[in-house]
Amino acid sequence: MLPGGVFTTKYESDVAVLRTKTQWFLLALGIIFLFVIPLFAPDYWLSQLTYLAIVIVAVLGLHVLTGLCGQISIGHSAFMAVGAYAVAILTTEFGWSPWACLPISALAAGLVGLIFGLPCFKLKGFYLAISTLAAWYIIIWCLKYDGFSSVTGGFIGLPLDPLHIGGTVEGGQVKGALIDFSSRGALYCLAVAVMIVAAFFAKNIQRTSVGRVFVAIRDNELAAEVSGINIFRYKMLAFFIGCLFAGVAGWLWAHSQLRVNPNQFSLLDSIWYVGMLIIGGWGSTSGVFFGAGFLKLLEIGMTDYITPWLGDMLPAIKLQVHVATDVVRGMVIVLFMMLAPRGIYYLGERLKIYYRLHPYAYWAR
Structure with missing residues (x-):
């Protein structure tokens, strides 16, 4: 569904990846931002983003x-x-x-x-x-x-x-x-x-x-x-x-x-790759970015903040809490399969449709 006032009048515009000047502007702005990150990001985040x-x-x-x-x-x-x-x-x-x-x-x-x-x-x-x-x-x-x-x-x-x-x-x-x-x-x-x-x-x-x-x-x-x-x-x-x-x-x-x-x-890496597709959305190129970014942020949050806190709170199992990261990631993948099987990308698409049709009562399924 196209935004209000945007119409397809020729084949080239129908098959275009980006159809509006706003979309082109946002893409260019996003790419520029990605390449200026090294100017202010610390080495730790550069390493994490390179891996991502x-x-x-x-x-x-x-x-x-x-x-x-x-x-x-x-x-x-x-x-x-x-x-x-x-x-x-x-x-x-x-x-x-x-x-x-x-x-x-x-x-x-x-x-x-x-x-x-x-x-x-x-x-x-x-x-x-x-x-x-x-x-x-x-x-x-x-x-x-x-x-x-x-x-x-x-x-x-x-x-x-x-x-x-x-x-x-x-x-x-x-x-x-x-x-x-x-x-x-x-x-x-x-x-x-x-x-x-x-x-x-x-x-x-x-x-x-x-x-x-x-x-x-x-x-x-x-x-x-x-x-x-x-x-x-x-x-x-x-x-x-x-x-x-x-x-x-x-x-x-x-x-x-x-x-x-x-x-x-590792074999776990292969499984997480599939999980990224599930979370981001099957069949969506944009979903790959959403899924990979989501799981990577979850991993950083668990590894750098949650598991050290759990280790301090539960010293008896301090040596075992490192597995909590994998457990949580696995649980998140299962929850997405149950509650949002089409992934983050399609949730965003549903919200876009809802916004464009507001105030009419419609929710894409």
């Missing part, structure tokens, strides 16, 4: 795979690990430029996603979720296996040099660089720039013929197949695209940590 931007890139891939195409994946962090290890191996073992490794990381994760997406033609729902769970175990086992440790570094992992443009790296320090991304502010800006580009592509995938096919498969696979859609082909394409995003997120993660090891890509 990287997670959003990964969850945007899950949005394409699960939110649009309906293929449930709970092994997404493992595909992120593939992208991270691709850049670590190519830079440390073969001396590649980390910038040249960006498309390689994305393609590596995408190809691995294709391999583990093969069962999707025969498996659906819970059974497909178990298949992606197996993918997580297989990938992480390969990274930890002693037989591959000469390449992957085993449990210890692999180090990386700081990311930079121009200059050289000597003893782990960047010298003479035009831009040194080892600083928190520069790395944050890079992560935000990649996040914006990823969001642009994810939004436009949703609006293409491929995106409409994904939605058709998600809503009614049998009807889509009867309509002549090659179900297997498009499911595999969804796995490939979703894992491309994960590979890019892995590339960013590797350079934010300057070391990769298997323990950085």
Whole structure:
């Protein structure tokens, strides 16, 4: 529903992502604000926001795979690990430029996603979720296996040099660089720039013929197949695209940590990624931002404030209160599934419709 006085008079305006000057102004203002945050934010918040931007890139891939195409994946962090290890191996073992490794990381994760997406033609729902769970175990086992440790570094992992443009790296320090991304502010800006580009592509995938096919498969696979859609082909394409995003997120993660090891890509991370989709809203690109931001703020609040307070109040269980963060996040996801199954984004849409139709008694369902 459009605001009062806004009409669609031509096809270009009908398919436009932003239809009013106000929307363009708010978007530009938001982007400018994101890039000036390093001027006043402390290092702690820059680190948290950088992590959040990287997670959003990964969850945007899950949005394409699960939110649009309906293929449930709970092994997404493992595909992120593939992208991270691709850049670590190519830079440390073969001396590649980390910038040249960006498309390689994305393609590596995408190809691995294709391999583990093969069962999707025969498996659906819970059974497909178990298949992606197996993918997580297989990938992480390969990274930890002693037989591959000469390449992957085993449990210890692999180090990386700081990311930079121009200059050289000597003893782990960047010298003479035009831009040194080892600083928190520069790395944050890079992560935000990649996040914006990823969001642009994810939004436009949703609006293409491929995106409409994904939605058709998600809503009614049998009807889509009867309509002549090659179900297997498009499911595999969804796995490939979703894992491309994960590979890019892995590339960013590797350079934010300057070391990769298997323990950085836990199964719980994959579950939280799905939870972000649930909280933000299935099938909504904007919902990814809402869900990721909500869970991250909840994590910070629990970790920095609530659990220390609980530890002081209940010293007998002080060593166990750290699990309260995961318990609360899990409870919040369940509550959203019960009370607001369409997520924060669609709650906002309902409020917008209610406001635009006021004072008429109407509440979108």
